[in-house]
Amino acid sequence: MFKTLKRSLLCLAVCAGTAHAELPAGYKMVLLTENFPPFNMAVDDKNFARDDGIDGISADIVREMFKRAGIEYSLSLRFPWDRLYKLTQDKPNYGLFSTTRTPERENSFKWVGPLGRTSWVLAAAPNSGITVKDLKDAAKYKVGAYKNNAVTQSLESQGIPLVIALRDQENVKKLERGQIDLWATDDPAGRYMARQEGFTGMRIVLKLNEAGLYLALNKETPDEVVERLQKALDQMRAEGFVDEVTNGYL
Numbered sequence: 001m002f003k004t005l006k007r008s009l010l011c012l013a014v015c016a017g018t019a020h021a022e023l024p025a026g027y028k029m030v031l032l033t034e035n036f037p038p039f040n041m042a043v044d045d046k047n048f049a050r051d052d053g054i055d056g057i058s059a060d061i062v063r064e065m066f067k068r069a070g071i072e073y074s075l076s077l078r079f080p081w082d083r084l085y086k087l088t089q090d091k092p093n094y095g096l097f098s099t100t101r102t103p104e105r106e107n108s109f110k111w112v113g114p115l116g117r118t119s120w121v122l123a124a125a126p127n128s129g130i131t132v133k134d135l136k137d138a139a140k141y142k143v144g145a146y147k148n149n150a151v152t153q154s155l156e157s158q159g160i161p162l163v164i165a166l167r168d169q170e171n172v173k174k175l176e177r178g179q180i181d182l183w184a185t186d187d188p189a190g191r192y193m194a195r196q197e198g199f200t201g202m203r204i205v206l207k208l209n210e211a212g213l214y215l216a217l218n219k220e221t222p223d224e225v226v227e228r229l230q231k232a233l234d235q236m237r238a239e240g241f242v243d244e245v246t247n248g249y250l
Contacts, residue, residue, distance in 0.1 A: 027225075033097055037193055037196065039115070040058050051075050057250075065112075065229055065233050080166050085148050098213035099213065100211045114214055121205075123183045126201030134206070144165060147166055169197060187207075
């Protein structure tokens, strides 16, 4: 009898350890994103969209991830990034993508990913003739950047003077008009955006870093949510779903 009781208690302990924690009834996440093609973008190219009006590599991956994890959500695309970033920091159950995971941001969110990868670069106009060897060299030029973007935060922390724009598309126009000499942006997102704005031939003159793009979650998000989403994403990657979606856009 003692052995039977011991086995029963052991089974209960194992089952408790592997069972999903229950989320509150009606639990739903609010997901925010911005125009950051080809990772997330409005179908109609406008600066506001909801749910099915949003596509892109990360948007397609996040939808499938939440479906597999069995977690309800709403999705909206807005701007500026700076406001979305602060909302996600301040509001429980909020999430933001595609967010570059950096040491400076590590303790500001809980993370699920990576959804994809991006390079931080400095880009020049096709006929500018500008070449740079390093950041010290780049600091001699007018460098345009997008407010609170990960590239921007990194360059600011290194003391690089920047011309800040509230919309990244403004930097494309400034580069084209010669109002800035270099554009601190992400690749392939920057090249994709420039083509959408009718600006072709942009040159990458310096690669700064490569980083992963993640879903950033408010720090009060239950660990159960983080674990379910990460498990779903890992499964999707193992099945080839992530590569299939990525290749479909690139």
